[in-house]
Amino acid sequence: MDSTTISQEGNSVIEAREVHKWFGRLHVLQGITFFVRRGETVVLCGPSGSGKSTLLRTLNGLEPIQRGELCVAGHPVTQNRRMLIELRKHVGIVFQDYNLFPHMSVMKNITVTLRKVKKLSAKESQDIAYQLLERVRLSDKAKVYPSSLSGGQRQRVAIVRALVLNPKLMLFDEPTSALDPELIGEVLDLMVQVAKEGMTMLVVTHELGFAEQVASKIAFFDEGKIVEEGEPRKLIHEPDNERTRKFMGQIGLK
Amino acid sequence: MISFKQFILLLRGLLVTLEISLGGMALGTVIGIVLGFLRASKNPIIKYGILVYVEIFRDSPLLIQLFVIYYGLPILFNIDVPAIATAFIAITLYTSGYMAEVFKSSIEAINVAQWESASSLGLPFLYTARKVILPQAFRLAVPPSVGVLIMVIKDSSLASVIGFVELTRMANIVRAQTFTTFNVYAIAALLYFVVCYALSRMGRLLERRTLCSE
């Protein structure tokens, strides 16, 4: 039961075909067909409740889908426990509320998955963790607890924690929405760095500046459907669709 | 007034009270933690089974529970059971009902996002429950647990009825020796008061600290 199916395009990291999801009677994803290739950075945006976060969460199995096909990093996404554990070794996710474990130090937060999932020794895990912390200039905070860190620092640690397993795909669910304005920059800079190093990323965000800088494409969500999809420059400044234009106008005012 | 020797007897009774309360509660807490986690299960038999268990021990008097165990154990095991065993078992079961509720609330109070982070990182269920959720649940569970401990120390006095020699029973014994009824019981009451009041102040302090440190 440990088979991994090779998808038709060996290059694609996300393949979604006619994905439907309901929350009770709410039809929150209405036939999403969507592809992301290796190395692409894709931004999902849209009004709240449009389904963008939900789609993100279906990609690592946090939310089950009721209809359609979903294939991530070569693994079909089902609710089978072993499949999910295998899948999550290749998909990293960063949430809006960082969700670091408050009773563990930064080092422990990062190494816990290396030790428990990859079964590395304490020394190996710490070395890897230190290396990554060095690259984000947080190595001096290794022994510190999350409560002493700023929001921006916590989020960066959360990103490192997700990167540490060397995933094929990184998911970001509104990573900067809970941060004070002056802390957003450091997190976005890190995300740009990760994107430029070739990581395949799917980001739900309103930060259009980030999108213009590194995104290969933007998908605009509204009421459970992808209304428009395309290059950032086009979608932000000259969208085809009326609704897209309205939304871009609204968040442009920020 | 009672003599010094008799006061020492009362103190020894207090010691027994504390021992049985803490001991019973310790075991009851272990059971309560397991039940608290199981409560979140989707299996309806487990969910409602635990609900019934908790309601039985919280909605009936400890006195009756003591009687049931006192008369029931000899029937089940065909041997004479000493009062201390009855008291210990009864207190354990009694506290397990309350602690199951305490832990259910504490576990639920921990943001579901912690579970999601852990499972998104690929951490297995048992590990997450033990090393991520439980430590946080413990911190939240401390203030209400102190309340349960105070309740148990007071309710342990009922074990005197089945002959278990804790503080209240000791007070009965000393009273029979000296006929200074009011003084004996008043001093026993004061002993209970000192212990329970001290614990309740501690509990209030802890409650304030857990609320502020987040």
Add this chain to the structure above:
Amino acid sequence: MYTIHFSVIFKHINPLLSGLIITAEISVLTMICATFLGVLLAIVRMSGNRLVYGLSIAYIEFMRNIPLIVLLYIVYYGVPSLIRGFILTPFVAGLIAMTLNSSAYEAEIIRGGLLGIKRNEVESALSLGLTSMQVFLHITIPHALRLMWDALGNQFIGIILGSSVVSIITLNELTYEALGIGSSTSRHFEVFILLLGIYVLLSVVLSSIFRYVKLVFLPPRKL
């Protein structure tokens, strides 16, 4: 070999019923008295006078931190031993002890309810032209009641369960009768299992009633 037989005790329903009535009587009377005393204490607790404030706190803390059974012994055995010729019936002694005990908890519950009402509510009602009495009756009391209701229900259930302790001083309530039936039939275990069920039933029924009343008469009325 001891076999468990429930049928034997069903012949003894009568004493159980009379015991239940006594339980109900003492419980209801305690609820009434304790609530009165609790209201008094709550008001006193919130007053300015330092001596009275201190006394009420001392009373509340004392009653909340000693076991009911010890208080019962003090009232039934202790006090009469100090005063020559002073005798209390088990019922009265039980009533006094349970009232003293419960009133302390009720005082805190009531105080909590009254404190929960925000000043703005009262001030805006007064600014609308309502008199103090009207504000008290139509705003303060209903709102406080809503806040206290659950805790009050729990306290009342506690009173019913606590009444079982008074059997120790030979009050012929439910538990005492059960002890009697147990002795005469030698089926102690079965009787007490039954009794367990009866008390659980009483608790569940009472809490359901409280929940029902809350839904019907005290709806949340959130903004």
